[in-house]
Amino acid sequence: MRAAVVRGFGEPLQIEQRPLPEPGPYQVRVRLEASGLCHTDIHAWRGDWPVKPAPPFVPGHEGVGIVDAVGPDVTRVVEGQRVAVPWLHTACGTCEHCITGWETLCESQQNSGYSVDGGYAEYSLADSRYVGLVPDGIDPVDAAPLTCAGVTTYKAVKVAGTRSSDLVAVFGVGGLGHLALQYARIAGGTVIAVDLHDDKLEMAKQLGATYTINAARQDVAEEIQKLGGADQAIATAVSPRAFEAAFASLRRGGTLSMVGLPAENQMALPIFETVLKGITVVGSIVGTRVDLAEVFELHRLGQTKVIRETRSLETVNEDFAAVESGEVTARLVFTF
Numbered sequence: 443m444r445a446a447v448v449r450g451f452g453e454p455l456q457i458e459q460r461p462l463p464e465p466g467p468y469q470v471r472v473r474l475e476a477s478g479l480c481h482t483d484i485h486a487w488r489g490d491w492p493v494k495p496a497p498p499f500v501p502g503h504e505g506v507g508i509v510d511a512v513g514p515d516v517t518r519v520v521e522g523q524r525v526a527v528p529w530l531h532t533a534c535g536t537c538e539h540c541i542t543g544w545e546t547l548c549e550s551q552q553n554s555g556y557s558v559d560g561g562y563a564e565y566s567l568a569d570s571r572y573v574g575l576v577p578d579g580i581d582p583v584d585a586a587p588l589t590c591a592g593v594t595t596y597k598a599v600k601v602a603g604t605r606s607s608d609l610v611a612v613f614g615v616g617g618l619g620h621l622a623l624q625y626a627r628i629a630g631g632t633v634i635a636v637d638l639h640d641d642k643l644e645m646a647k648q649l650g651a652t653y654t655i656n657a658a659r660q661d662v663a664e665e666i667q668k669l670g671g672a673d674q675a676i677a678t679a680v681s682p683r684a685f686e687a688a689f690a691s692l693r694r695g696g697t698l699s700m701v702g703l704p705a706e707n708q709m710a711l712p713i714f715e716t717v718l719k720g721i722t723v724v725g726s727i728v729g730t731r732v733d734l735a736e737v738f739e740l741h742r743l744g745q746t747k748v749i750r751e752t753r754s755l756e757t758v759n760e761d762f763a764a765v766e767s768g769e770v771t772a773r774l775v776f777t778f
């Protein structure tokens with residue numbers, strides 16, 4: 443099978459032929475139809491984060507395809523079924539986090555495309571207990587971005603607790619942000635979309651943002667404060683400057699939801715204003731199997747729109763560069 447492999451941090455990915463993997467206990471082999479390019483894959487390739495993957499590895503955690511081989515002890519899925527292979531490859535299933543509905547915080551988790559090989563390949567191994575079940579009626583190319591960008595921002599909106607009277611500012615309208623703003627709308631919020639690129643802001647308007655602000659030209663916090671300040675600011679942008687602007691845009695009692703994971707790991711968080719304004723700062727990491735099922739159901743019911751362009755694995759290096767430069771409006775999806 444063909445796979446795109448990271449051989450060294452920041453070095454061009456190599457397209458290699460690899461043997462078909464054989465599923466072990468609880469595992470299935472998935473013949474991928476679609477695999478999204480998340481900015482996390484770029485951070486993995488660059489070795490941006492304090493915890494790094496070990497090359498060689500195959501990136502990708504938005505894989506969607508058909509189960510074509512089933513290992514021992516698999517009961518949850520059958521051959522021929524369409525599944526999604528998410529970031530949470532496995533968790534322990536027994537720790538405090540796993541048994542209280544926070545499997546995404548499990549300390550023993552394995553992650554697709556990071557600690558185990560992921561979806562930039564024609565086939566991928568997955569743990570049958572942790573795959574997403576893709577309902578009939580969803581295009582696999584749409585299901586791919588929902589598997590990370592969708593579930594992550596859906597969870598962030600849930601955790602931020604958006605209500606119908608809330609003003610929600612979404613910082614960064616890329617793969618994650620274009621879905622974040624739709625979930626904020628579904629929760630009843632009025633959305634302000636913030637990005638550096640006008641095409642992304644135009645898309646945000648089409649998807650239901652009431653206000654748009656170009657952070658390259660405008661003082662974002664000042665503009666949002668003129669509207670009364672945001673109840674929630676969801677930071678998906680890959681810049682700590684955006685996190686700082688998100689904080690400064692909040693009203694009293696507001697919530698800063700941190701979702702993006704920029705390479706630069708520090709932001710200036712003013713203590714005085716945080717205390718006096720009673721600000722909540724919350725980190726949000728992907729979502730659970732239950733969250734993913736809800737994300738798929740919302741999409742099946744026609745409540746969300748996935749903006750994506752398809753690519754072949756052969757252009758992966760150009761595609762990484764295009765996403766890093768902000769040329770890609772929302773999501774790229776490799777198809778096989």
Ligand SMILES: NC(=O)c1ccc[n+]([C@@H]2O[C@H](COP(=O)([O-])OP(=O)(O)OC[C@H]3O[C@@H](n4cnc5c(N)ncnc54)[C@H](O)[C@@H]3O)[C@@H](O)[C@H]2O)c1
Nearest residue numbers: 481482614615616617618637679681684701702703727728
């Ligand atoms: N918390 C999680 O569970 C989780 C899950 C998936 C991805 N992520 C992280 O989220 C981030 C975004 O991922 P993505 O796939 O949406 O990336 P993306 O490249 O598609 O989108 C990022 C957007 O941020 C915008 N941006 C950059 N600087 C900005 C600024 N100063 N102000 C406003 N907008 C700005 C870019 O123009 C772009 O539209 C990445 O760091 C990724 O690793 C986190």
Ligand SMILES: [Zn+2]
Nearest residue numbers: 480482590591
């Ligand atoms: Zn992701």
Ligand SMILES: [Zn+2]
Nearest residue numbers: 534537540548
């Ligand atoms: Zn656990």
